[in-house]
Amino acid sequence: MKSARFLAGVLFLVGLIVVLRVSSIGGEAGDNLPIRLYVREMPLKILGKEVKVMEIAQESGAEGFDPQTSQGFDVEVVNQLKEPTSIHWHGILLPAPMDGVPYVNQEPIPPNGTMTYKFPLKQSGTYWMHSHFGLQEQTLNSAPLILQSEEQKAKADEQYVVLLSDFSFKPPGQILKELKSGMKKMKSGSSMNQMPKKEKLIAQKWDDGAQRFVPATVEEELPDTDFKYDALIANRRTLEDPEVFRVKSGHTVLLRMIAGSSATNFFVNTGALTAELTAVDGKDVLPLSGNYFQLGIAQRIDLLVKIPDEGGVFPVLAQGEGTRQQCGVVLATEGETVSKLPIQAEFATAGLDNTQELKLTAKNPLPEKPVDRSLPCVLGGSMADYNWTINGLAYPNDKSLDVKEGERVEILIRNDTAMSHPMHLHGHDVQVVEIDGKKLNGALRDTLIIPPKSATKVIFDANNPGIWAFHCHILYHLASGMFTVLKYQGADTEFWKPEKTLSELAPSGQ
Numbered sequence: 001m002k003s004a005r006f007l008a009g010v011l012f013l014v015g016l017i018v019v020l021r022v023s024s025i026g027g028e029a030g031d032n033l034p035i036r037l038y039v040r041e042m043p044l045k046i047l048g049k050e051v052k053v054m055e056i057a058q059e060s061g062a063e064g065f066d067p068q069t070s071q072g073f074d075v076e077v078v079n080q081l082k083e084p085t086s087i088h089w090h091g092i093l094l095p096a097p098m099d100g101v102p103y104v105n106q107e108p109i110p111p112n113g114t115m116t117y118k119f120p121l122k123q124s125g126t127y128w129m130h131s132h133f134g135l136q137e138q139t140l141n142s143a144p145l146i147l148q149s150e151e152q153k154a155k156a157d158e159q160y161v162v163l164l165s166d167f168s169f170k171p172p173g174q175i176l177k178e179l180k181s182g183m184k185k186m187k188s189g190s191s192m193n194q195m196p197k198k199e200k201l202i203a204q205k206w207d208d209g210a211q212r213f214v215p216a217t218v219e220e221e222l223p224d225t226d227f228k229y230d231a232l233i234a235n236r237r238t239l240e241d242p243e244v245f246r247v248k249s250g251h252t253v254l255l256r257m258i259a260g261s262s263a264t265n266f267f268v269n270t271g272a273l274t275a276e277l278t279a280v281d282g283k284d285v286l287p288l289s290g291n292y293f294q295l296g297i298a299q300r301i302d303l304l305v306k307i308p309d310e311g312g313v314f315p316v317l318a319q320g321e322g323t324r325q326q327c328g329v330v331l332a333t334e335g336e337t338v339s340k341l342p343i344q345a346e347f348a349t350a351g352l353d354n355t356q357e358l359k360l361t362a363k364n365p366l367p368e369k370p371v372d373r374s375l376p377c378v379l380g381g382s383m384a385d386y387n388w389t390i391n392g393l394a395y396p397n398d399k400s401l402d403v404k405e406g407e408r409v410e411i412l413i414r415n416d417t418a419m420s421h422p423m424h425l426h427g428h429d430v431q432v433v434e435i436d437g438k439k440l441n442g443a444l445r446d447t448l449i450i451p452p453k454s455a456t457k458v459i460f461d462a463n464n465p466g467i468w469a470f471h472c473h474i475l476y477h478l479a480s481g482m483f484t485v486l487k488y489q490g491a492d493t494e495f496w497k498p499e500k501t502l503s504e505l506a507p508s509g510q
């Protein structure tokens with residue numbers, strides 16, 4: 001009896017050791033869940049100067065996190081900053097309490113504090129994460145978030161992520177102060193009776209004959225932008241020292257481009273490589289060819305390219321809207337020497353417009369259904385007073401856009417201002433169905449560029465109850481009022497404290 005129990009004990013221990021061993025050598029990332037993401041300062045050299053920026057990184061130093069869709073999201077955020085933070089999972093369909101927006105979905109995470117985010121994943125594709133606290137996004141508090149699946153892995157022979165950003169040596173609080181003080185108005189003179197000065201700019205055009213997007217020169221007024229940055233960066237590097245991806249001849253390469261910039265829209269130029277635009281905001285579209293694409297703030301585009309059999313060096317450049325500044329990465333086959341690329345393009349770019357959006361078709365559109373509710377969203381404000389509004393109101397206020405669970409909802413977003421706004425609805429995929437009165441079966445998105453004096457209608461299904469941020473993704477517009485919430489009837493509003501919102505601006509506001 002005794003020896004039988006002893007044997008059983010030994011067998012149990014052996015079994016346990018085998019199980020432990022298997023789980024410790026298992027290759028899947030999911031075996032190590034939860035992933036710990038540290039929000040912390042990091043040194044960075046930009047244009048020869050050492051600066052301190054922020055990062056969201058794993059213990060290994062890897063930026064961000066690529067969860068397997070099948071295993072779900074399971075992350076502990078550890079705040080190692082000297083100020084509070086709050087990380088938002090941009091574009092992810094998740095339960096509202098997991099959305100990471102301070103004073104809407106949670107309290108900020110204090111210094112040395114942690115918070116766990118755990119939920120099943122319903123999507124796969126190109127997403128990103130960033131601080132939703134104060135102006136931290138400008139200090140590069142952002143990282144890629146690629147939702148991986150077998151389908152995603154099969155999309156190309158090689159895949160690379162390119163996170164674009166804008167960088168200034170000025171602290172973000174000072175940038176906001178300058179914008180609010182009306183310095184911009186003095187410089188631009190656009191509010192005075194001066195003739196608008198037209199110049200040669202590069203815009204995106206659809207070449208009907210070749211059926212592709214191409215760059216084209218236009219004579220136009222330089223578009224209004226918020227702020228002149230010191231540098232544009234791709235994966236935290238300028239073109240003085242760009243990231244070089246060593247690719248194989250003949251391979252297909254998927255570039256997941258993310259505009260993680262605070263106030264810069266981009267044009268992406270694949271140069272000699274013809275790209276297929278296969279997804280926007282992580283959601284598949286019917287493929288469109290070209291070598292010149294629009295990428296608004298907080299949006300993503302997936303570009304599929306084929307490296308020619310003879311190999312070579314292929315820069316992929318991202319130029320800021322209304323500037324000559326550019327950044328990028330280089331695809332190069334083994335043995336090829338990469339020569340220096342200019343930080344300034346020959347011509348500035350025009351403003352983003354609806355050229356690309358009008359051509360996009362969702363691969364998986366929303367099912368046809370009558371609209372139950374129509375919500376207005378009029379964007380207002382100007383550079384002069386730098387007070388940005390939604391439906392005439394600047395945030396903080398306690399007005400919300402209200403819906404009921406189960407409704408098909410449409411929002412008509414009308415931009416009455418002189419500049420474009422990247423509007424982001426949290427927790428939902430919306431489908432573009434109309435642009436300036438023209439009906440279309442457009443892309444599914446989470447972030448929409450609404451060009452000046454333009455109107456876009458989107459639809460979505462109210463199937464994710466709670467309270468959700470809905471705002472302009474230009475960081476300084478968001479901090480100057482262009483923010484509201486979408487609220488489901490009966491939503492838990494425990495954390496919604498509009499009056500506390502501006503207190504966030506103090507820590508990094510300096």
Ligand SMILES: [Cu+2]
Pocket residue numbers: 388420421422472473474477478482
């Ligand atoms: Cu805006």
